[in-house]
Amino acid sequence: MTSPDEHFEQRARELWREAAQRIDPATAGRLRAARRQALATAHAPAHRTARWLIPAGAFAVIALATMMVWQPLPQRHAAPANTMVNAAETGVELDNELPPDADKTDPNLYQNLDFYDWLAANDSPTAAR
Structure with a gap:
């Protein structure tokens, strides 16, 4: 016996297959191009972020080291x-x-x-x- 959820899933798959067979080649080409572009855009920001992590981290380390080396000396206050x-x-x-x-x-x-x-x-x- 099949549950209502399984029946619903099977019916949705059948409808999707029928719609995919009836689609014209121009629309299918545009859909494939849109899918490729979406996948490329999804992967591109991660690559750009990783590319900037190393220089940004190096700059942060240099800035921290510079601040630690060139700290102003504490000023002595006159005794009361x-x-x-x-x-x-x-x-x-x-x-x-x-x-x-x-x-x-x-x-x-x-x-x-x-x-x-x-x-x-x-x-x-x-x-x-």
């Missing part, structure tokens, strides 16, 4: 006035301060570096009192 007063009152030196740049300092300071090393090694808080 209260911190300087507290450090001066307690006699504690701030260890996070860097020496000035060589082009901004007096060149005579760099003549006797051994003396400054000795002074730093022998400098004690009791000697200053």
Whole structure:
């Protein structure tokens, strides 16, 4: 026994075969051409997309590397006035301060570096009192 769905499917196939046999050659040619064009268009965007993925990815990697290499250095903010007063009152030196740049300092300071090393090694808080 056949179910109503199977009967419907068989009847639709028979009607399609009959219609396909009655179609004139010009219409059949146009249908085949339209089918080929639709299939070509369906496959073309995937090819174009794949063709642009590699250069776009390379550009993104170069841009990321450039941004990582040429990041601006973080700017140091001046310490608040209260911190300087507290450090001066307690006699504690701030260890996070860097020496000035060589082009901004007096060149005579760099003549006797051994003396400054000795002074730093022998400098004690009791000697200053």
